[in-house]
Amino acid sequence: DAMVIQNPRYQVTQFGKPVTLSCSQTLNHNVMYWYQQKSSQAPKLLFHYYDKDFNNEADTPDNFQSRRPNTSFCFLDIRSPGLGDAAMYLCATSFGGPGQSFLPNEQFFGPGTRLTVL
Amino acid sequence: AQTVTQSQPEMSVQEAETVTLSCTYDTSESDYYLFWYKQPPSRQMILVIRQEAYKQQNATENRFSVNFQKAAKSFSLKISDSQLGDAAMYFCAYRGPQGGSEKLVFGKGTKLTVNP
Numbered sequence: 001d002a003m004v005i006q007n008p009r010y011q012v013t014q015f016g017k018p019v020t021l022s023c024s025q026t027l028n029h030n031v032m033y034w035y036q037q038k039s040s041q042a043p044k045l046l047f048h049y050y051d052k053d054f055n056n057e058a059d060t061p062d063n064f065q066s067r068r069p070n071t072s073f074c075f076l077d078i079r080s081p082g083l084g085d086a087a088m089y090l091c092a093t094s095f096g097g098p099g100q101s102f103l104p105n106e107q108f109f110g111p112g113t114r115l116t117v118l
Numbered sequence: 119a120q121t122v123t124q125s126q127p128e129m130s131v132q133e134a135e136t137v138t139l140s141c142t143y144d145t146s147e148s149d150y151y152l153f154w155y156k157q158p159p160s161r162q163m164i165l166v167i168r169q170e171a172y173k174q175q176n177a178t179e180n181r182f183s184v185n186f187q188k189a190a191k192s193f194s195l196k197i198s199d200s201q202l203g204d205a206a207m208y209f210c211a212y213r214g215p216q217g218g219s220e221k222l223v224f225g226k227g228t229k230l231t232v233n234p
């Protein structure tokens with residue numbers, strides 16, 4: 001089945017130790033998103049890619065970076081995790097992009113990676 | 119900036135009964151899209167239903183329907199014949215006009231409990 005896969009499902013890291021979260025998709029969608037979801041809160045968009053075009057949200061800390069080496073994979077890098085970065089990180093994909101003429105498509109979400117910072 | 123408000127942090131319903139989850143939003147756009155997403159415990163978020171603002175008819179998907187009131191900027195979700203599997207967090211989300219940003223703005227969610 002076509003899907004969005006996130007690895008690992010649970011990640012534990014130490015304060016200040018860099019960590020990378022992975023997302024892959026078999027849907028061949030051109031847009032990929034990273035959301036941060038803290039406990040009992042709404043998902044908050046960190047950034048997204050239209051194809052290789054990176055779009056950062058204005059309030060995303062510099063500590064968070066992303067890479068998309070190809071259509072299928074996208075990585076979230078946290079350079080120096082703080083205690084406040086402990087959260088669920090959701091990857092999502094969709095078709096779309098600026099100037100697209102077709103109706104907005106739904107976003108398909110992965111199961112998330114729960115990050116714990118010790 | 120667009121905002122989405124879900125005023126009910128938690129709701130409960132008896133199995134087989136009907137429940138309505140509330141959502142209001144704020145936007146200056148006339149063309150936009152609204153969604154309800156379901157996030158079961160420890161499982162991925164899935165789309166429940168979507169509504170295009172230019173459509174007057176309320177969207178329906180099996181037991182799920184919406185009451186879209188554009189002038190009031192209200193977008194409630196009605197779940198009929200509730201089932202145990204409906205227990206989840208429900209998020210209301212807003213997306214801007216076609217051809218614009220793909221960004222979804224989410225509400226804070228409503229936790230739905232279904233009692234047997």
